[in-house]
Every structure is written in structure tokens, then in C-alpha cells.
Amino acid sequence: MENPVLAEVTRGNTVESRHRGAAIVIDAEGGVVFSAGDVERPVFPRSAVKAIQGLPLIESGAADRYGLTEAEIALAVSSHSGEPLHAETSLAMLKKAGRDAGCLECGAHWPMGEAAARALAKSGAEPSALNNNCSGKHAGFVCLSCALDEDPAGYVKQGHAVQQAVRGALEEVTGAEHSSDRMGIDGCSIPSYAVPLKALALGFARLGTGHGFGPERARAAARIRAAAAAHPFMVAGTDRFDTRLMSLLGARAFTKTGAEGVYCAALPELGYGIALKCDDGAGRAAEVALAALIGRFLPMDESTQVAFAPLREAVLKNWNGTEVGRVRAPAG
Amino acid sequence: MENPVLAEVTRGNTVESRHRGAAIVIDAEGGVVFSAGDVERPVFPRSAVKAIQGLPLIESGAADRYGLTEAEIALAVSSHSGEPLHAETSLAMLKKAGRDAGCLECGAHWPMGEAAARALAKSGAEPSALNNNCSGKHAGFVCLSCALDEDPAGYVKQGHAVQQAVRGALEEVTGAEHSSDRMGIDGCSIPSYAVPLKALALGFARLGTGHGFGPERARAAARIRAAAAAHPFMVAGTDRFDTRLMSLLGARAFTKTGAEGVYCAALPELGYGIALKCDDGAGRAAEVALAALIGRFLPMDESTQVAFAPLREAVLKNWNGTEVGRVRAPAG
Numbered sequence: 001m002e003n004p005v006l007a008e009v010t011r012g013n014t015v016e017s018r019h020r021g022a023a024i025v026i027d028a029e030g031g032v033v034f035s036a037g038d039v040e041r042p043v044f045p046r047s048a049v050k051a052i053q054g055l056p057l058i059e060s061g062a063a064d065r066y067g068l069t070e071a072e073i074a075l076a077v078s079s080h081s082g083e084p085l086h087a088e089t090s091l092a093m094l095k096k097a098g099r100d101a102g103c104l105e106c107g108a109h110w111p112m113g114e115a116a117a118r119a120l121a122k123s124g125a126e127p128s129a130l131n132n133n134c135s136g137k138h139a140g141f142v143c144l145s146c147a148l149d150e151d152p153a154g155y156v157k158q159g160h161a162v163q164q165a166v167r168g169a170l171e172e173v174t175g176a177e178h179s180s181d182r183m184g185i186d187g188c189s190i191p192s193y194a195v196p197l198k199a200l201a202l203g204f205a206r207l208g209t210g211h212g213f214g215p216e217r218a219r220a221a222a223r224i225r226a227a228a229a230a231h232p233f234m235v236a237g238t239d240r241f242d243t244r245l246m247s248l249l250g251a252r253a254f255t256k257t258g259a260e261g262v263y264c265a266a267l268p269e270l271g272y273g274i275a276l277k278c279d280d281g282a283g284r285a286a287e288v289a290l291a292a293l294i295g296r297f298l299p300m301d302e303s304t305q306v307a308f309a310p311l312r313e314a315v316l317k318n319w320n321g322t323e324v325g326r327v328r329a330p331a332g
Numbered sequence: 333m334e335n336p337v338l339a340e341v342t343r344g345n346t347v348e349s350r351h352r353g354a355a356i357v358i359d360a361e362g363g364v365v366f367s368a369g370d371v372e373r374p375v376f377p378r379s380a381v382k383a384i385q386g387l388p389l390i391e392s393g394a395a396d397r398y399g400l401t402e403a404e405i406a407l408a409v410s411s412h413s414g415e416p417l418h419a420e421t422s423l424a425m426l427k428k429a430g431r432d433a434g435c436l437e438c439g440a441h442w443p444m445g446e447a448a449a450r451a452l453a454k455s456g457a458e459p460s461a462l463n464n465n466c467s468g469k470h471a472g473f474v475c476l477s478c479a480l481d482e483d484p485a486g487y488v489k490q491g492h493a494v495q496q497a498v499r500g501a502l503e504e505v506t507g508a509e510h511s512s513d514r515m516g517i518d519g520c521s522i523p524s525y526a527v528p529l530k531a532l533a534l535g536f537a538r539l540g541t542g543h544g545f546g547p548e549r550a551r552a553a554a555r556i557r558a559a560a561a562a563h564p565f566m567v568a569g570t571d572r573f574d575t576r577l578m579s580l581l582g583a584r585a586f587t588k589t590g591a592e593g594v595y596c597a598a599l600p601e602l603g604y605g606i607a608l609k610c611d612d613g614a615g616r617a618a619e620v621a622l623a624a625l626i627g628r629f630l631p632m633d634e635s636t637q638v639a640f641a642p643l644r645e646a647v648l649k650n651w652n653g654t655e656v657g658r659v660r661a662p663a664g
Binding site for chain 1 (some may be wrong): 657
């Protein structure tokens with residue numbers, strides 16, 4: 001039984017490419033609102049669960065101890081484009097904990113944002129770990145480690161106190177076992193555990209409502225959501241999908257992309273969590289598939305609908321600026 | 333009936349992503365050697381058919397009239413990375429026809445090769461149409477137009493003599509109708525026509541053998557194949573798959589990637605043509621799927637097999653250089 005098509009890519013009047021996948025919308029008590037495809041198969045959530053991974057930073061008191069700002073908390077749950085403000089903010093977080101970029105264990109890469117990468121190249125500089133799209137999360141890990149009075153060295157390893165706290169939060173919030181048998185190493189070197197989409201959606205429903213959380217965790221979740229809503233640029237960057245979505249919808253949608261076609265979201269006013277993965281790992285498909293689900297369930301006034309339309313259906317242009325096709329959820 | 337998985341992406345010991353698609357291997361008389369998935373559904377070949385699109389450049393006498401070198405002929409059937417040698421060679425072709433880069437109608441984009449793009453940015457320059465991955469093909473179109481005594485202006489349009497010649501060659505070589513109903517606009521602004529994979533594979537079997545061609549076309553096809561085998565860098569660029577394949581296999585394999593997960597190849601000594609498309613348009617999957625088919629049919633000595641192995645199975649590393657997974661054809 002194959003997963004359904006979540007997104008199609010047209011050229012002229014022909015469908016050129018098709019993206020299959022699975023998606024689920026669930027409420028915080030586990031009631032399934034929508035389900036398509038195999039939502040029980042374990043998938044690596046990758047960066048889509050950074051907000052859950054960020055809970056210990058708040059709950060431990062580290063964020064308050066080091067006086068992290070709302071923008072810094074947003075960056076701690078981001079996959080940012082490595083633009084100057086992102087890199088500077090990561091460094092500021094590290095400095096608040098008395099550390100510097102030398103502590104980061106995520107590795108260096110050229111900014112994910114192409115314009116930022118070219119600007120950095122033009123300046124003659126080389127990228128550092130601060131430009132890594134995960135540097136905000138890693139700066140948060142370093143802050144957490146310091147607040148726990150643990151040496152940050154090796155904080156990416158499965159056995160380090162930071163990763164144990166992160167894994168504990170993931171298991172509690174999603175309700176799914178995070179098994180070493182289903183562990184992979186993420187792009188930024190921390191463990192990623194494959195769990196069912198259904199558990200990820202439930203985790204996001206809880207994250208969006210606090211339902212099933214103790215008061216401290218509920219406050220931490222609300223603080224992270226508020227930070228992302230107030231600083232959507234920090235969560236991703238220029239022209240990025242999360243930034244566009246949350247700039248438009250504010251606190252009504254908390255969304256987070258993950259590598260290999262994963263997307264998770266919470267729609268707090270509805271109490272819904274969403275999780276989807278495109279089988280083939282395509283981000284372009286995950287984006288329009290997520291927008292289709294948000295558009296299906298979240299009421300929007302007319303002007304919001306108009307602004308939302310390009311998120312649901314992306315226009316593909318060629319190098320002369322001529323429209324050649326679309327990326328969209330299939331009709332019906 | 334869904335297409336089979338042509339490539340899978342692992343992380344740790346888990347399959348993280350899967351790419352479905354269709355593939356066919358056929359001989360020059362149309363005998364099917366291998367077939368998987370729906371090979372009758374029309375697909376846009378995109379840049380995979382540049383060698384067929386390049387036949388009129390040779391057959392018209394334009395290549396000889398302007399004294400195009402073997403390297404320039406290779407560039408005329410390339411999707412190059414926009415590296416300096418590619419851009420310079422495109423310009424040299426245009427100058428031989430008494431033209432310059434202002435004639436190019438492909439649009440400008442940053443070099444497809446990331447290192448080349450950053451080097452260009454570092455130099456303070458902006459990309460021109462010469463950096464467009466199709467600039468060699470377009471320079472060939474301008475040469476063809478001039479040799480036909482046609483004004484090159486508008487050479488990308490369906491009605492221009494250049495595109496009529498190209499469409500004619502495509503129809504004759506593949507044996508498939510290239511219908512305006514199945515036309516899309518390619519990234520470089522020329523028409524692309526969706527045709528069955530089976531027809532594309534047949535076209536490549538003919539291109540690799542000359543079988544079914546008149547002597548002039550057979551010579552033109554052989555000249556293009558020889559140019560690519562002698563100048564694999566010109567066909568793609570640094571670290572690119574076509575360049576790696578043809579650098580290793582020489583004239584034993586003529587391969588050409590196309591956007592949205594298409595790959596075509598000819599294995600002249602076997603008389604086989606290959607065409608495949610990943611449903612989702614993923615290039616990473618098309619690459620290993622093509623390598624799997626070449627590896628299945630083309631005999632290789634032991635040292636070639638060793639060098640070929642990384643083409644069949646790509647290692648994915650994270651930003652710290654740690655292996656995190658593989659891209660490969662599924663076992664069995």
C-alpha cells in the first residue's frame with residue numbers, strides 16, 4: 001500500500017513530478033483529525049523537533065540564568081539561513097554563557113541562504129560554525145550544559161547530559177520510545193531517533209496547547225511558541241517557508257521544517273498537531289503539503305487567504321522569469 | 333500500479349527516504365532488455381536530450397563552417413557547472429559565429445557549481461548568461477542559426493528555424509511525436525516536449541550505434557559521443573556525475589542528466605539505450621539508479637569496478653565529515 005501523492009509539480013499543462021508521503025493531523029488527546037498514508041512507520045524528524053529539543057533550555061532555568069532574549073530563544077529552535085544576524089545572535093548566546101564559537105560541535109558550512117553565502121564569499125571570509133543552520137540550537141545546548149554545570153565538550157554525543165535531557169523531552173512529549181536501534185546521526189552531529197509521524201503530531205498538539213504537560217513544561221512550550229511568533233526571521237530567514245508562514249499567521253501556527261521532507265506544526269487555537277514526511281525527502285513538496293493542511297483546517301479571513309495562496313501553490317519560473325510550472329497539493 | 337523504488341537513502345541502519353521511478357533499457361531495434369515501472373507515460377526529458385538537440389549543429393555544417401573544436405562540441409551538448417572554462421568556451425563559440433553573449437536567450441544564473449558560484453561572488457562579478465548551465469547549447473543554437481542564415485533573435489521560440497530543426501531531430505531519433513499539447517518551457521526558455529521513456533531510450537540506443545540513421549546522422553552522433561568522451565569536463569564540470577562517469581568509462585558510456593530526475597545514456601558496445609526518471613524529480617536518485625543499470629549491463633574489469641563503486645552508492649557525510657548514510661539502489 002503506497003503513500004498518496006502529497007504534492008505535484010507541473011510544467012505547461014503536464015504533471016512533471018510527483019511527491020508521495022504521509023501526513024497526520026491529531027488533537028492533543030490523540031484524536032485523529034486527518035490521516036493519509038503510513039503514519040506508523042518510523043521517520044527521522046530531523047530539525048522539525050527543535051522546539052521540543054529546546055524545552056530543557058527553558059525548563060532547566062538556563063535561558064533565564066543567562067538572560068536569553070526572546071529572539072535568542074527563537075534562534076535556539078531554528079534552522080536558520082546563516083545570515084549575519086543569525087550568526088551574530090548565536091555568538092551572543094554563547095558569550096552570555098561565557099563561551100565562544102570554539103565550543104560549537106555542529107561543524108561549519110556555507111550559509112544555507114544563497115544570497116548570504118554569496119555575500120560571505122564576496123567579503124573574502126570563510127564560513128564558521130556560527131553559519132551552520134543549527135548554530136542557534138547548539139548555542140542553546142552549550143548554555144544548557146553550562147547551566148547544568150557540565151563541561152560542554154562532547155555535548156553532541158548520545159551519552160552527554162545535554163542529549164540525555166533532549167532525548168527525555170522528546171520521549172515525554174511525543175510518547176514514543178526513542179530507541180538506539182532507530183538512531184541516526186543528524187547533519188549537525190547530534191542523535192536523531194526515528195519515530196512514527198503519529199507521535200510527532202501528538203507531540204506538536206501538546207506543544208501547541210500544553211495539554212498533558214505539567215505547568216512548567218506548558219509555560220516553556222508557550223514561551224518558545226511566542227518567541228517564534230515574535231521573531232519568525234530568527235526561526236529560518238529571508239524568503240524561507242517557516243518565516244513566511246509565521247510572519248503571516250503569527251501565533252496561530254507554529255511550524256518547523258526538518259531535512260528530508262519532514263514538516264511539523266501546531267495550530268494552538270484548534271488544538272491540532274500536524275506531522276508529515278515526503279517519502280523522497282523533498283522540501284518543496286513538504287512545504288506545499290503543510291500549507292495545504294493548514295489551509296484546510298485554519299480559518300482565515302479573505303486578505304490572509306490571498307497572502308497565503310502563494311504558500312499553497314509555488315510558482316516556478318525559469319531564468320528569464322517566465323512562469324513554467326507550479327508546485328502544489330493535487331486537487332481533490 | 334505504482335512505480336518501483338529506484339533509490340533509497342539510509343541514515344544509520346534505517347531507510348530515511350525512498351525515490352520511485354521508471355527505467356528502461358532497450359536495444360536499437362526496440363528490443364526491451366530491462367523495464368521497470370511505467371515507461372509509456374510521457375516525461376519531459378529536459379536537458380537529457382541535448383545530444384539529440386545538438387545533431388542539427390553538426391548536420392547543418394555549422395560546426396565545420398565555424399571551426400568548432402571537439403571541446404566546443406562537447407560543451408554544446410552539456411549542462412555545465414558555469415566554471416570559468418565553460419563560460420569562456422561558450423563565448424569563444426559565439427565569437428566564431430561573429431556574435432557575443434548578448435545573443436544568448438537562456439537567461440543568467442549563478443554557476444550551478446557551488447565553488448564556482450562562490451569564486452564568482454568573491455571576484456565581485458555578477459553571473460551572465462555565459463554561466464547558465466545551458467550556455468554551450470545556446471551558443472550552438474546561435475551558430476546553427478547563423479549557418480542557416482537566420483537571425484538568431486528569438487531562437488528559443490518554438491517557431492524559430494532552430495527549434496524546428498531541433499524538434500525534427502528529436503522526433504526522428506526517438507520516433508515519438510513531439511506534440512504542442514505536451515509542451516512545456518524549459519529552464520533555459522526553449523520548448524521541452526514530454527515523450528515516453530521508451531522512446532527516449534530508443535533514441536539513445538540509436539545515438540550510440542547509428543542504427544536506423546542515415547550516414548550523415550550516424551557520423552554526427554559518433555562525433556558528439558567522441559567529443560563528450562574526450563572532454564567529459566565540458567559536459568558537466570567538477571565533481572559532476574556525467575563528468576565522473578565518462579572520465580571513468582570513456583566512450584563506453586555516453587550519459588546525460590536532465591532536470592527533474594531524468595537520466596539518459598547509451599552503451600554503444602552493447603547497442604543499448606537507457607532512460608529513467610525518478611517520479612519526484614530527484615537528481616541524487618537518478619544518478620545512483622543510472623549507475624546501477626550501467627553496472628548491471630556493462631562489463632567492467634576489477635579496477636574499474638572499484639572506481640565505479642562510489643558512483644553506485646553515494647556516501648552522505650555531515651558537516652563534521654562523519655558518514656551518516658548512503659544513497660543507493662535498493663538491494664535485489
